[in-house]
Amino acid sequence: MLRRSTRRGVLRRFLQRGLSSSAAPRTAPAASQDVHLAVESFIARRESSRALAAFDKLQPAQQSDPDLLQRLALLVAKRGQPHEAPRAAQMLRGLLVQSDFAVDDATQLAAIYTLDACLWQQRLQDALLLFAAARERDVLVDLPAVDALLRALVARHRVDEAVAILKSVTAQHDVRPTEQSFQTVLGAIMQQQRYEDVEALIEHGRVNEVDFSPETYDPLVDLSQQQYSDENVERLGKFMEYVNDALRADGYWADDDDDEDEGVDFDVDDDDDDDDDDDDDDDDDDDDDDDDDFDGNEFDDDERSTRY
Structure with missing residues (x-):
């Protein structure tokens, strides 16, 4: 009797776990919808880090939403933490490789801000990959x-x-x-x-x-x-x-x-030419020479040399 009751108890717990597992997917859509709403709310409030954290909890199908990806990438590029710039670039690259995705002005804006953010954080390779993906889809930077x-x-x-x-x-x-x-x-x-x-x-x-x-x-x-x-x-x-x-x-x-x-x-005769020019100069013409030098090429050359 004891063995039978033990087996029945184990079987009952096993069935309960199985039923719980099979029932879980029925509640997933509602929970996923709540997460999606949370992402939208964080984006609206311009809270990039919290929006990213919520985005990571979305179902894969929801993470490929073009409009959501563009807006989130733009937010992260403009207001995100320095270490988040590569995430924005990764999201945009994933979006640009979708053949059915139609690029628009929002795509261009997101690409420009994200590229700038990557370069600002010295993430050159991320910037190059994004630049190449943008060029492939004719997104102007x-x-x-x-x-x-x-x-x-x-x-x-x-x-x-x-x-x-x-x-x-x-x-x-x-x-x-x-x-x-x-x-x-x-x-x-x-x-x-x-x-x-x-x-x-x-x-x-x-x-x-x-x-x-x-x-x-x-x-x-x-x-x-x-x-x-x-x-x-x-x-x-x-x-x-x-x-x-x-x-x-x-x-x-x-x-x-x-x-x-x-x-x-x-x-090679520059020095000799300069000497000849000096010999030809008359002391009585110094004032005229000064005026010519002030308005001539020599002044321009000196001015340029100070800029480089």
Whole structure:
């Protein structure tokens, strides 16, 4: 009798557990709905951390809701904790890979803010993955975000990646880089003494209607003068010739300008020429010379050199 009653008790408890387990899914939809409402409430109150915590409790089907993902990612990017930026990028990437998802202005806004948040937190790889996903779906990222990405790549010595992105963005004509967008990348290439690559990147910009000025060329010339050596004098000479031609083509020099070679070519006779000029100067003309110097190229060169 004792054994039978024990077996019946065990069987009764087993059946009760089974019934409880089978009944659990019936209450899940209501509980899941409550969690969804909680997420919406936290988003409305701009409580990013609590919204993320509630989002993690949602059913997988609810977590793929495009509208919810966009709004949550945007909130986390704008108001979240620093360590939460990669979560926003992950959510957006998951959204962008959905082939049936139609991107809109909200997608663009979320992508821009999230990319900026990742770069601000020095999460370069997360930023690159998001940028690639956005480009794949033709989501336009604005110029400040592109410029920030280029600067981050150069700072990490990933210059070739910066060149590839800059060329791609420039050629598509959706976002219009300026000469300021090129300057950081050009300077990094110049530091590596890759003069031919500097010329190629400038030409790529010129072909795609990017206007370059002495603001871009002057720092490159300064670097070239610092890098002068017997080994690279020929390559530097060709580079200086290219700079001269570019400045002339863009109207910064006239074809008959007597000073068109000043401060740009590597002329071994520069010192002698300077001495000759000094000998030709008359003390009686000092006042006139001072006025000319104040308004001329020498003043402009000194002013530019203080900016770089």
